[in-house]
Amino acid sequence: MILHALNQYYKRLSDDPKANVPEFGFGKQGVHFCLQLDREGKMVGRPLDLRDEKGKPRRIEVPGPVGRSVGIKSNFAWDNTGYVLGADDKGKPERTAQTHQAFKAEAAAVLDGVDDAGARAFLAFLNGWEPELAETLPDWEEIIGQNIVFQLDGEPGFLHDRPAFREAWIRHQAVGESETGMCLVTGENAPIPPIHAKIKGVPGAQTSGASLVSFNFDAAVSYGKKQNHNAPVSERAAFAYTTALNHLLAPGSLRKVQVGDTTVVFWSDAPGEAEALFGSGMGGKKAEDDGLVKRLEGYLADIAKGRFPDALGSADTPFYVLGLSPNAARISVRFWHVGTVGGMAENLGRHYRALAMKRRFDSEPEYPSPWQLLRELAPQRDSKNISPLLGGQLIRAILQGQPYPQTLLASALGRIRADKDVTYLRTALIKAFLVRNSNQEIHMTLDTENRDIGYRLGRLFAVVERIQEEAVPGANATVRDRFFSSATATPGRSFPIILKNAQHGLAKIRKEKPGWAVTLEKKIQDIVTGIDAATGFPSSLTTEKQGMFILGYYQQRQDFFTKKDDKSED
Amino acid sequence: MAGIQLRVWGDYACFTRPEMKVERVSYDVMTPSAARGILEAIYWKPAIRWGIDRIHVMKPIRFDNVRRNEVAGKVPVGGSGGVNAAMKGGNAPLRLYVEESRQQRAAMVLRDVEYVIEAHFDYTSAEDRNDGKHLDMFNRRAKKGQCFHRPYLGCREFAAHFEPVKGDIPVSELAGDAPRDLGWMLYDINYAADMTPFFFRPTLEKGIVDCRKGVVAA
Numbered sequence: 001m002i003l004h005a006l007n008q009y010y011k012r013l014s015d016d017p018k019a020n021v022p023e024f025g026f027g028k029q030g031v032h033f034c035l036q037l038d039r040e041g042k043m044v045g046r047p048l049d050l051r052d053e054k055g056k057p058r059r060i061e062v063p064g065p066v067g068r069s070v071g072i073k074s075n076f077a078w079d080n081t082g083y084v085l086g087a088d089d090k091g092k093p094e095r096t097a098q099t100h101q102a103f104k105a106e107a108a109a110v111l112d113g114v115d116d117a118g119a120r121a122f123l124a125f126l127n128g129w130e131p132e133l134a135e136t137l138p139d140w141e142e143i144i145g146q147n148i149v150f151q152l153d154g155e156p157g158f159l160h161d162r163p164a165f166r167e168a169w170i171r172h173q174a175v176g177e178s179e180t181g182m183c184l185v186t187g188e189n190a191p192i193p194p195i196h197a198k199i200k201g202v203p204g205a206q207t208s209g210a211s212l213v214s215f216n217f218d219a220a221v222s223y224g225k226k227q228n229h230n231a232p233v234s235e236r237a238a239f240a241y242t243t244a245l246n247h248l249l250a251p252g253s254l255r256k257v258q259v260g261d262t263t264v265v266f267w268s269d270a271p272g273e274a275e276a277l278f279g280s281g282m283g284g285k286k287a288e289d290d291g292l293v294k295r296l297e298g299y300l301a302d303i304a305k306g307r308f309p310d311a312l313g314s315a316d317t318p319f320y321v322l323g324l325s326p327n328a329a330r331i332s333v334r335f336w337h338v339g340t341v342g343g344m345a346e347n348l349g350r351h352y353r354a355l356a357m358k359r360r361f362d363s364e365p366e367y368p369s370p371w372q373l374l375r376e377l378a379p380q381r382d383s384k385n386i387s388p389l390l391g392g393q394l395i396r397a398i399l400q401g402q403p404y405p406q407t408l409l410a411s412a413l414g415r416i417r418a419d420k421d422v423t424y425l426r427t428a429l430i431k432a433f434l435v436r437n438s439n440q441e442i443h444m445t446l447d448t449e450n451r452d453i454g455y456r457l458g459r460l461f462a463v464v465e466r467i468q469e470e471a472v473p474g475a476n477a478t479v480r481d482r483f484f485s486s487a488t489a490t491p492g493r494s495f496p497i498i499l500k501n502a503q504h505g506l507a508k509i510r511k512e513k514p515g516w517a518v519t520l521e522k523k524i525q526d527i528v529t530g531i532d533a534a535t536g537f538p539s540s541l542t543t544e545k546q547g548m549f550i551l552g553y554y555q556q557r558q559d560f561f562t563k564k565d566d567k568s569e570d
Numbered sequence: 571m572a573g574i575q576l577r578v579w580g581d582y583a584c585f586t587r588p589e590m591k592v593e594r595v596s597y598d599v600m601t602p603s604a605a606r607g608i609l610e611a612i613y614w615k616p617a618i619r620w621g622i623d624r625i626h627v628m629k630p631i632r633f634d635n636v637r638r639n640e641v642a643g644k645v646p647v648g649g650s651g652g653v654n655a656a657m658k659g660g661n662a663p664l665r666l667y668v669e670e671s672r673q674q675r676a677a678m679v680l681r682d683v684e685y686v687i688e689a690h691f692d693y694t695s696a697e698d699r700n701d702g703k704h705l706d707m708f709n710r711r712a713k714k715g716q717c718f719h720r721p722y723l724g725c726r727e728f729a730a731h732f733e734p735v736k737g738d739i740p741v742s743e744l745a746g747d748a749p750r751d752l753g754w755m756l757y758d759i760n761y762a763a764d765m766t767p768f769f770f771r772p773t774l775e776k777g778i779v780d781c782r783k784g785v786v787a788a
Contacts (some may be wrong), residue, residue: 001598001753003589184754184769185590213589217642217673220592223765231588233765325676332593332676334635392635 001235002336003185003213003241005320009267010240013247016271021247022061024239026166027197028246029065030057031078032146038153039117041124046138047514048151057147059250063160063169065197074102076110076169077122077160078149086131089144099298100131109433110172116380117165123329125150159392180367183234185241190234194227198240201249201256205326212245212324212331213238258281260397261372262325262334272313273299274341278321281348282395283369303345304352315342321399323392331522334392336398337478347401354432358422358445358558368425370394376425377411379418387411403437417485427554430547438544442551446559450552451530457491458552460527466560467520470513471505488546492539499524573623574708578608579684581591582634583723584677588756588767594677596724598631599774602722602781603758605687610731611721614707617698625779626686628742632668634681638727643671683723686739709734723772744779757781 013019023026034048048059063076072095074083082088086100104126111119137143150159159165181192198209210266215221215230222230228238248255248265254276257264266278273295280296298310308315319341323334339347352367365372371383374394378385391406412430416422434440442454450456461484468479479498488496502524510517531537541549585597585604606745609620643666646652651662693699711717712734721730750773757770772779 002595004753133643182767184756187754187769214592216592216646219640219671222591223759225765232590233589260611327593327676328673330593333590333595333678334676335633335678336595389635389637396633512744514575 001338002322002333005239005338006241007237008269009053009187009320010244010247012269012271013244019247021243024236025170026061026063027065027243028059028250029062029078029147031062031149032057033143034149034151034158036151036153037121037125037159039121041126041128043125044153047143047148049139049142050149052327060149060158061161062149063165065466068288072099072102074099074106076106076172077165078147079103080147081144084148085134087134097131110168111165114164114168116162118155118162119164120252121167122150122159140275143240148504157166179229181229181232183232183237184468185233185237188234188569190236191236192229192232193235194229196228196238197201197246199242199245199249199324201246201251201253202324202326202331203258204261205331206329210241210326210329210331212333216329218262220234225346236326239486254279257371258370259283259369259382260374260391261325261388262323262391262395264321264323266321268317268319268341270313270317272311272317272341274312274317274319274344277312277350278319278344281367281369283371286328304351304367305476306346306349306353306355308342308345312341312345315345317341319344321395323395325392334388335396338397339399343401344399347399350397350401351432354435355428356444357424357428357431358555360558360561364424368428370398373425373429376423376429377408377415379415404433409433409437409543409547413543413550416550417488418532419483420480422550422554422557424554427550430550434544434547434551440544440548443555446555448526452545452548452552453531453535454541455549455552456527456530457487457495457537457541458554460495460524460552461487461498461549461563462553462556462560463520463523463527464498465557466503467505467509470516470520472506486539488549490540494539573688574609574705574712575739576609576612576687576689576712576732577628577684577735578687578721578723578729578730579628580723580728581682582728583638583683583725584679584728585724593675594679596633596678596679596680597755598752599627599772599779600625600683600685600687601756602770603756604782605689606758608687608721608723608730608732609689609708611719612717613704613711614718615698615704617694618690618704619694620681620689622687622689622781624688624781625775626688626739626742627744627777627779628684628686628740629682630743632681633678635744636677636679637674638677639672640675641666641668641671642673679725679728680723686735688739698717733747744774744777747774747777752779766784 010021013021014023014201032051034043034050035043036048038044052058062078065075066073078084080088081088081521082096083099083103086096088096090096107122107126111123133138152159179192180189183190183192196211196213199212202210213228213231213233220230245265245480249263249265255266257279264282266275268274276292277296277299281300295311299311302309312433317340319339320453321337323336324331324480325334355368359366370391374386374391375381375383377390390405390407390411394408396402397404409430412426416426465479479501483498485496487498506517506521510522583596583600584594585599585601586594587597602625604619605622605625614620616719616740616774645664645666648654651664653664653729655662656664691704712732721732722728723730752772754769757768760766760768770781772781
């Protein structure tokens with residue numbers, strides 16, 4: 001169904017002139033330089049530099065490109081210098097001569113009998129070209145090995161864009177012979193190409209592109225069928241799905257999001273702002289258009305409140321989400337979700353509501369993206385350390401409204417235990433987990449009525465920490481540094497010691513601020529009375545209760561800071 | 571022909587799509603050829619051929635990701651170091667060094683599946699035509715949990731539990747869902763004609779895939 005949906009998406013795009021996707025037989029390719037020819041096939045002027053300020057090649061539509069692995073296969077009317085000029089920096093002159101021959105042969109075969117000034121000039125140039133001349137080209141050190149296209153002097157557009165070239169190329173494609181079979185995407189009997197075009201734009205995969213459908217080693221061969229005959233996909237369907245996917249993954253696409261090593265792309269069956277919305281909701285590239293950014297933020301707030309913005313069109317429009325991650329020279333499917341725009345909005349909204357939590361600072365994200373959440377769970381907050389499996393599972397849980405992955409809670413607790421940093425995002429994540437997976441009812445802010453033992457103990461710990469901060473400002477090792485991990489896991493052992501220390505702290509505060517000491521002592525009593533006397537301090541807490549501990553701690557601590565603000569206003 | 575009904579279930583299943591068989595992605599439901607494989611694991615003789623009629627999908631379709639260590643190579647069949655040579659008494663070593671060709675590959679598999687397979691058998695020749703015998707043997711074996719080899723849900727490592735269905739087939743949890751197009755799906759492989767795959771275009775209606783509709787030979 002993945003290929004099928006992509007095939008349909010290509011059809012939609014090719015009907016839409018604004019989408020600017022290549023037609024069958026053509027593809028987008030990064031090209032660095034352009035050589036200018038006169039009508040006699042002589043090179044004129046300096047080679048045009050097509051690169052941008054950052055040195056990135058310009059992406060233009062070219063015939064092909066051919067799928068190339070180790071063999072020699074030339075593109076038509078464009079390629080790298082080894083093919084086009086017979087000179088490159090690979091240090092294999094014999095092979096380079098062969099590639100140049102292949103380029104000449106391809107051009108001659110395609111342009112055979114074509115009556116066009118451009119074709120004549122191009123063929124004349126190839127006949128007269130000596131590979132030794134390459135070194136005399138201006139800027140040759142920069143051109144060497146890069147992709148090159150041609151232009152006829154004094155005429156707009158590239159040579160390969162001339163109608164005669166395009167027609168000749170399309171005609172040439174139709175002649176190509178290959179085995180036929182039943183296409184498993186479209187169901188029609190059609191030629192089956194042995195390899196498919198590469199998919200570019202999945203970070204971590206090879207920059208020249210990787211394959212989604214490939215059979216590149218012995219173990220993948222079944223029933224003696226080689227390469228893509230293992231899974232017959234027609235030439236057109238293969239072109240359509242690779243083009244559609246490359247379009248979604250193109251640099252600057254608003255329909256893709258990077259989460260850890262997984263690249264997520266979205267598309268829907270109808271044009272609209274739904275795709276961009278989910279892109280930005282999941283933490284994708286920000287749109288450059290300020291108006292669009294404002295609108296998207298508005299939609300996001302609506303969705304978080306459980307409303308469906310009308311601007312997204314029909315709620316029943318099918319919506320597709322595909323998560324891809326690199327693996328060796330291939331791309332693997334992390335997840336695949338078919339839903340509707342309405343269902344997506346609802347699930348995303350539910351996720352935000354589960355996460356909702358009072359922030360520490362206004363600069364913290366109100367609608368954090370999965371990527372921001374996952375980074376909180378990675379050692380050193382380095383996105384390289386994000387667990388690849390967890391990322392996929394989290395996104396699937398969000399999109400499908402399913403329970404969050406079980407490992408989420410354990411890794412959040414693990415990270416907190418390791419660096420003793422109870423952040424807004426980590427706490428929000430724990431809250432979301434407990435709300436959705438354990439059906440706990442948890443408020444956004446401090447809930448003094450909550451009688452959960454974990455929650456109570458968390459609050460108690462926050463008060464004790466506060467007492468220490470007052471009594472011993474700037475202590476070298478605070479109670480949090482020394483006792484946080486043990487207090488969460490084995491309160492029965494730690495709390496008696498902690499509370500005893502707190503009494504010393506209170507005694508000290510009493511000497512300076514008697515009123516404040518009474519308030520703090522009352523707080524402790526309030527919390528402790530809520531703890532079931534029969535159980536007392538339990539000897540250990542389950543992971544869920546530990547999650548509640550963190551929540552109680554965070555919210556009680558937040559509460560202290562909120563109070564302080566109130567006082568300063570008085 | 572007389573029909574049988576078998577309930578199969580398991581924690582994981584992977585009915586690999588042919589186009590995604592390297593980094594595996596499963597079909598949404600069991601394929602007829604996978605169902606045939608399960609029946610053959612329980613009871614099969616050269617005189618009969620199993621034909622799958624309907625597959626009931628009892629539980630919601632859920633996916634999960636796993637990573638597994640697999641190998642890139644195969645033990646060769648031909649050549650001096652291949653299986654053929656070894657069987658003819660050659661003394662070349664017949665082995666695959668896992669350490670040298672190990673690869674970690676991702677798979678998108680199904681979680682927590684349950685199906686009821688409705689099937690019948692046809693005869694392949696004039697010999698051994700006895701409906702009652704074959705039917706009884708299958709049902710007796712299925713009831714006792716006997717099998718020639720462990721039946722599995724698409725991949726050998728995802729073992730299938732099985733039992734005959736007593737009485738009516740229970741209603742699927744998906745019975746209330748709208749019909750769903752499952753796209754082109756592998757039906758089976760024609761081993762007689764150069765192992766040509768043939769496909770069909772099933773729909774999931776009321777939680778049931780009817781395998782007798784729309785089969786296309788390639």
